[in-house]
Amino acid sequence: MTDRARALLAALAPGYEELPAPAGTASGDGPLRWPGYGDSRERAAERTGESESMVCAVGRVKGRGTPAGPAGADAHSGTEAVLIASEFGFLGGSLGEATGDRIVAAHAWARSHRLPVVSLVATGGSRMQEGMRALTQLQRVARETALTRRAGLPQVAVLRDPSTGGGWATLGAGADVVLAVSGAQIGFAGSRVRPAGADPHAYTAEGQYENGHVDRVVSAAALPDVLARWLTLLSAPGAPDRPEPPRALTRGPAPADGTEAVRRARAPERPRAKAYLDAYFDWREEMRGDRAGGVDAGMLCGLGRRAGRTVAYAAQCGTANSPAGFRTAARLIRTADRLGVPVLTLIDTPGAANDAAAEAAGAGPAIAEVFAAVAEATVPVTSLLIGEGGSGGALALSAPGHLWVTPDSYFSVIAPELAAAILKRPPAALAATTDALRPRPQDAVELGVARGFAPGPDDR
Known part of the structure; x- marks a missing residue:
């Protein structure tokens, strides 16, 4: 499974359609007039082919058909979803004002079309070159996830390497179901700002799983099937009547005393x-x-x-x-x-x-x-x-x-x-x-x- 946003989207949702980017993108050296910021963005665009650190799309998530038990055609028939994919090659997948605009628009699309949201997170956090204007995007993202939650639509996060800072604390941890790619670095603190001597295992997918912050650690190869299964479960609940109780697995008379x-x-x-x-x-x-x-x-x-x-x-x-x-x-x-x-x-x-x-x-x-x-x-x-x-x-x-x-x-x-x-x-x-x-x-x-x-x- 590749780390590039578009290749990942194609692997999970073949034939996906990119959502239009909102009007108004960052220009020059940004709100802080950070020296060289505009040049850094231009180099990132040349290197990745992207104009920002997030690609948003709509597509049908399908499993690859690998053996997954009786899920079979149920999960592999696919579920339509809005997908928000970080492009880590663009300034470390950092969240800036234009990134926030894209996330807001993607959630609005999901709510208007009654679709689940899948966040494919790989980010180093908020973009320093935009200062507090970047950090406040976390409030915008939190509001969008809350509105989508209130609308009764499921949200799944897939934590890639790395998933740190505000991206983990909003797009990641705010989801209903959190999947993590095995070996990924996951933590609120990135590798360069952790306390000296901190246990590195605590900042991994496996460590977050052990401590109850991740629902499942999954290999990159198994991700399409696992994600397809979860979207099937979350997006097609079926009739809302009362479940029948399971049958008792043993027989016999009721206890005498x-x-x-x-x-x-x-x-x-x-x-x-x-x-x-x-x-x-x-x-x-x-x-x-x-x-x-x-x-x-x-x-x-x-x-x-x-x-x-x-x-x-x-x-x-x-x-x-x-x-x-x-x-x-x-x-x-x-x-x-x-x-x-x-x-x-x-x-x-x-x-x-x-x-x-x-x-x-x-x-x-x-x-x-x-x-x-x-x-x-x-x-x-x-x-x-x-x-x-x-x-x-x-x-x-x-x-x-x-x-x-x-x-x-x-x-x-x-x-x-x-x-x-x-x-x-x-x-x-x-x-x-x-x-x-x-x-x-x-x-x-x-x-x-x-x-x-x-x-x-x-x-x-």
Whole structure:
């Protein structure tokens, strides 16, 4: 995959059409009368064939047809989008006033034609030779991304090498989905202005991924297919009716008592979230991280394709979720709601993490974000309890009135062991305490917390 803007556009959207550049381009030495700035622009134009550092176009993004699972023709048929591509060869892809004009015009075109926006970022930041006139372009870009977001249109950023400064902080980090080309330099601080001794890994695509700021690191060769898949998911949500709950992956009678319910939910051989997601979706892509430096491997979030429609998912994996996990789930639900994509949640946690680190990271506020995201959602939300339903950490992901249960689950106001400890009961009283909590899945149905049992694997 080439770094040149037009070659990249041609590889991603063959036959693309360039959008007309707005009237009025930089002239002379610019607003600061920076000596030699006009000459630098002329040399950059001769070298690249461009009049500015950004090429904006409209085209149909298609995968190359490399094996990508069942996505097949669905993703590879292509999705029309507005593409904003940095030309790094033109003054380091820096953002100046004329660059801002082009970005503003591209977003306006996207909104008027109801198209998603793909930003192919490669920039060293704001253009010094234009001073504060260049820096204020970040405000213009932020406003355009906000207006496009408010219009309910998806935005995808592809971070190339390098993606630094305001370009990363606006076009990049402001997108709904952030992809990064493997090995790319990514960071607010460029290589020449970082603190001495700073860990260079933190400023890479891989480092940003590990810290939850990037959804996926992708090779240049795989980018066309990955981008095509994401645009399919984001741009064709399908009918907005409520998702059906997944089928239970095991059969059997409901547990006889509370102790059996807890044992079955905690059994290591019980199917977990990944098995349910793989059985439910034809294919899916992950949204990773809370965008605040945190990742929780015990909370899987993303969008998937099922029977020709897109469904978002937030799935607990049987661990005590950290604040980062809850914030990631809230981000997923709010993004899906804005784009009109229905949501599926899978509930399976002994409870929220309650150690000192979790408290310091904001366990309470993070859980509150999920409760609010579910409560405010205008799209249908369906929930399935597939294992442990431990207290508020589980309830936060439960759709009121649309929760289903499996035979391998329990739901309780508190873990039975903790209830016995609070009540100062001896170990011999644990079974009785567990039964008193009525944690069985059928109890959740009888108490009106759940609608019923999900169909079994063989039910048709």
